Amino acid sequence: SQKIEQNSEALNIQEGKTATLTCNYTNYSPAYLQWYRQDPGRGPVFLLLIRENEKEKRKERLKVTFDTTLKQSLFHITASQPADSATYLCALDNNFNKFYFGSGTKLNVKP
Amino acid sequence: DGGITQSPKYLFRKEGQNVTLSCEQNLNHDAMYWYRQDPGQGLRLIYYSQIVNDFQKGDIAEGYSVSREKKESFPLTVTSAQKNPTAFYLCASSDNRDRVGADTQYFGPGTRLTVL
Numbered sequence: 001s002q003k004i005e006q007n008s009e010a011l012n013i014q015e016g017k018t019a020t021l022t023c024n025y026t027n028y029s030p031a032y033l034q035w036y037r038q039d040p041g042r043g044p045v046f047l048l049l050i051r052e053n054e055k056e057k058r059k060e061r062l063k064v065t066f067d068t069t070l071k072q073s074l075f076h077i078t079a080s081q082p083a084d085s086a087t088y089l090c091a092l093d094n095n096f097n098k099f100y101f102g103s104g105t106k107l108n109v110k111p
Numbered sequence: 112d113g114g115i116t117q118s119p120k121y122l123f124r125k126e127g128q129n130v131t132l133s134c135e136q137n138l139n140h141d142a143m144y145w146y147r148q149d150p151g152q153g154l155r156l157i158y159y160s161q162i163v164n165d166f167q168k169g170d171i172a173e174g175y176s177v178s179r180e181k182k183e184s185f186p187l188t189v190t191s192a193q194k195n196p197t198a199f200y201l202c203a204s205s206d207n208r209d210r211v212g213a214d215t216q217y218f219g220p221g222t223r224l225t226v227l
Binding site for chain 2: 044
């Protein structure tokens with residue numbers, strides 16, 4: 001069956017360091033992958049999208065990679081700040097405008 | 112201000128009662144979605160609609176019903192047949208102009224439903 005895996009353990013890092021979050025998937029061939037940020041009690045907010053023919057995408061302090069051979073996406077936040085603390089979700093499409101979300105990884109950035 | 116609104120923010124229901132969650136968008140998006148989120152789990156798709164007067168079941172549609180009579184509105188009814196309705200419900204919309212894909216989803220603030 002189709003599966004999206006994100007590390008369920010919280011990631012704790014020091015302010016200023018680079019945070020790296022992982023999204024692995026099986027039994028999918030997504031055309032693109034998206035990353036969202038979710039704060040407690042609120043709806044997710046879109047951050048970045050990367051297509052299957054793109055290896056890397058950047059936006060300010062954010063960087064996403066997409067390896068369709070490894071079936072993995074990495075999400076990096078450089079120069080992390082306490083305000084970056086949130087849960088980050090990856091989402092894949094099934095090529096029919098349906099989206100599948102991972103369970104998210106909680107990031108804690110300590111000052 | 113463009114966006115998606117969901118109401119109410121918190122909803123309490125007695126077991127055996129049906130309840131309807133509201134979702135309205137003024138983004139002029141064709142597609143709308145309902146998800147359910149439980150603690151420690153990802154968002155699970157309940158129903159989605161690509162266009163007015165049309166909708167499809169998602170992965171966990173049992174015990175839920177929807178309607179899409181207007182482009183702006185996609186209400187979700189949680190029926191008494193839903194065995195574990197207590198959850199955080201999220202509504203989303205997307206443009207769907209790019210039929211090849213790459214549709215960003217815009218989410219509402221969510222409704223937390225508690226069955227007493």
